[in-house]
Amino acid sequence: MFFVLSKTLGVMALPQNFLIGLTVLGSLLLLTRFFRLGRALVLLSALMLALCGFGPVGNLLLYPLESRFPAWIPSQGAPDGIIVLGASIDVDLSAAHGTPVTTTASDRIIMTAALARKYPSARVVFTGGNPNLISGEAKEADFAARLFESLGIDKSRLIIEGRARNTYENAVFAKAMIDPKPGERWLLVTSAFHMPRSMGLFRKVGFAVEPYPVDWRVGTGRDAFSFTDIAEDGLSRTNIAVREWLGLITYRAAGRIDELLPGPQG
Known part of the structure; x- marks a missing residue:
């Protein structure tokens, strides 16, 4: 039930979908005696779409997430293993064409492969x-x-987990499959904006991992206030940010993470 609700309500709550729905509702109300309300809804949704598309809304929401965890420090030594979360492969397109088709989160795969080549003794886990x-x-x-x-990653080093449908299940199933031993060091590779929620979930299931953020969407703090001339880009960042914040709020309310915005410990 949690999975179904998160997928249905999550999609409906995305700013782009919500505002388009608001526009449709307002347009329908224009044909009724509530035309004034309809006009107000159409104007409001148009203004909000423009603000989210061209303004810094998405950047401002993403930056606190992406800057929460610093870059991993390699001087601490080689890791025992590398865990990379899914969402980098488009399942339907890959199945349709019979070959892996990556999404905009392909940095997760690329950087994991680079780490695996740098640390040839580390196991590689995909969930x-x-x-x-x-x-x-x-x-x-x-x-x-x-x-x-x-x-270039040998098949013998790979551990593939294919049941997880969300980040909570990534953490649960990865821990059960790996059964990490005391003293082992495991890297967690995922998008920078997704790292706070991921770290909170792995900590909650008792799997100590070290964050290796990739796939940034915003640059420095100054860039968080920048505008864009392509509305699709701004709307995409806003959708990603709102989905992530909603995920944090939902998981915190459900008790699956201990903090609203998990951060570095110690």
Whole structure:
């Protein structure tokens, strides 16, 4: 039930979807005796779409997430393993074409492969099933091994987990599959904006991992206030940020993380 609600309500709450829905509602009200309310809704949604698309809204919401964890320090020594979360492979397109098709989060795969080549003794764990509410049999895990092998990572080093549908299940299933031993050091590779929620979930299930953020969408603090001339880019960043903040709020309310915005410890 939690998974179904998170997918349905989460999609409806995305700013782009919500504002388009508001525009449609307002347009319908223009044909009724509530035309004044309809006009107000259409104007409000148009202004908000413009602000989210061209303004710094997405950047301002993303920056606190992306800057929460610093870059990993390699001087601490080689890790025992590397865990990369899914969402970098488009399941439906990959199944349709019979080959791995990556998304905008492909940095997760690329940097994991680079780390695996740098630390040849480290095990590589990919966790990702099918995150879609209505899904077929194909899973990200079905294509992850092929993708890593094509990037020069030997199959014997790979541990592939294909049941997880969300980040909570990533943490639960990864821990159960790996069964980390005391003293082992595991890196967690995921998008920088997704790292606070991911770290909170892994800590909650008792799996101590070290954050390795990748896939940034905002530069420095000054860039957080910048505008864009392509509305699609601004709306995309706003959608990502709102989805992530909603995820943090939901997981905190459900008791699956201990802090609203998990950060570095110690």
